[in-house]
Amino acid sequence: MQDLGGKISLIKKTQEKFLLSFFIYKIKYMKKILSILTITIVLSACGGSEDGYVGDGYDRGVLLTNITDNIIIPAYENFSTKLNELENAVGLFSTQTDQSSLNLVEEKWFDAYKAWQHVEMFDINMAEQIFYRQKINSYPCNTARIELNIMNGGYDFDDPNHYAAQGFPTLDYLINGLPNGISNYTGVSGSMYIGYLQDVVNDIKINTNNIKNEWVNNRNEFVGSIDNTATSSLNKLTNDFIFYYEKGMRANKIGIPVGIFSGSALPQNVECYYYNLKTGNASKILLMEAFDAVEKIFNGISFNDNIKGEGWGNYLLYLNALSNGVDLDTDINETFSEAIEAIENLDDDLMNNIITDELQVRVAYDKVQRGTVLLKTDMLGYLNIDVDYLDADGD
Numbered sequence: 001m002q003d004l005g006g007k008i009s010l011i012k013k014t015q016e017k018f019l020l021s022f023f024i025y026k027i028k029y030m031k032k033i034l035s036i037l038t039i040t041i042v043l044s045a046c047g048g049s050e051d052g053y054v055g056d057g058y059d060r061g062v063l064l065t066n067i068t069d070n071i072i073i074p075a076y077e078n079f080s081t082k083l084n085e086l087e088n089a090v091g092l093f094s095t096q097t098d099q100s101s102l103n104l105v106e107e108k109w110f111d112a113y114k115a116w117q118h119v120e121m122f123d124i125n126m127a128e129q130i131f132y133r134q135k136i137n138s139y140p141c142n143t144a145r146i147e148l149n150i151m152n153g154g155y156d157f158d159d160p161n162h163y164a165a166q167g168f169p170t171l172d173y174l175i176n177g178l179p180n181g182i183s184n185y186t187g188v189s190g191s192m193y194i195g196y197l198q199d200v201v202n203d204i205k206i207n208t209n210n211i212k213n214e215w216v217n218n219r220n221e222f223v224g225s226i227d228n229t230a231t232s233s234l235n236k237l238t239n240d241f242i243f244y245y246e247k248g249m250r251a252n253k254i255g256i257p258v259g260i261f262s263g264s265a266l267p268q269n270v271e272c273y274y275y276n277l278k279t280g281n282a283s284k285i286l287l288m289e290a291f292d293a294v295e296k297i298f299n300g301i302s303f304n305d306n307i308k309g310e311g312w313g314n315y316l317l318y319l320n321a322l323s324n325g326v327d328l329d330t331d332i333n334e335t336f337s338e339a340i341e342a343i344e345n346l347d348d349d350l351m352n353n354i355i356t357d358e359l360q361v362r363v364a365y366d367k368v369q370r371g372t373v374l375l376k377t378d379m380l381g382y383l384n385i386d387v388d389y390l391d392a393d394g395d
Helices: 002-045 059-096 100-117 132-136 145-152 158-167 166-179 189-216 220-222 235-260 273-279 282-298 310-316 328-344 350-356 360-381
Strands: none
Touching: 059 100, 059 189, 059 220, 059 310, 100 166, 100 282, 132 158, 132 189, 132 220, 132 350, 145 158, 145 166, 145 189, 158 166, 166 189, 166 273, 189 220, 235 282, 235 310, 235 350, 235 360, 273 282, 273 350, 282 328, 282 350, 310 328, 310 360, 328 360, 350 360
């Protein structure tokens, strides 16, 4: 009987231990659930959705509205107008193939090339998907590929192998760089050269109109995307702006020609090479136009009438962003001004300046490079935006 009683007592103790463990587990489990719910509520309150975004308190929609309505869309409309004028000049040249008509093509081409500097940085959405920037401004152009395309036909401008055989650098070659000049258009192969000239212009125009229409049609969706996520409008736009400053302008227009990345100067790789040979100033004009576009969009200055609106500088002022004890907005603008002044002090012929005084061009490059650091490191840090592109040159 005592053995039986001991067994019963042991069973009761075991049951008590089991129930106690079970209740302890339940309490821990409920605490975990409550923690998860609390975190979820906090995250929701901090702005996980487009409609409820709070973030740092800054109204991103105002900045996006100003840049879209007063800079991007007007810049594309202007570019489209310049392309129409170029297309008309090429049409006239196809029926009146003489030097006077070719001079008009040259004039309208360079006007369009300057207008391009104000839209090149917006490599976003459709533009990114169709490799718009690569198609329109890959330089130096591939003259061998261009000549093969002209003689053989059957070219596909969507093929990456043809990116350097289209766009503005190719037009530069067709207008200013052909070995026999106007004779290429009046000789036995003249119709093929004119046909290629027309096809290149037409392709630029079609792609540009499609992208311009996308901006107009999707305007509300774009300005309404105010979250701080990798796919939200301001994050993508900010990255594209900085990528252009760092790669499209700093590296392509100055760094590569002066040999920053190769160890030796490559003056023949300046933008607008053939026209620069002819005029002695074309490359620098395009560089200054590009920097003007950069400075204006950073400060939210409208394209058509130069009215100051909301830009990245306003966002940084709102955040009280500092750099070396001064407002980061002020530091960036002063850096831009110093870089522009250094470029202005270069010879009008940027290519020749690289040949005759490479050091002076490198000093100007260094001024531009400081802006890269302020934008890519300081500004992105304050805006809490991650870089979304790969950096292969270590800058």
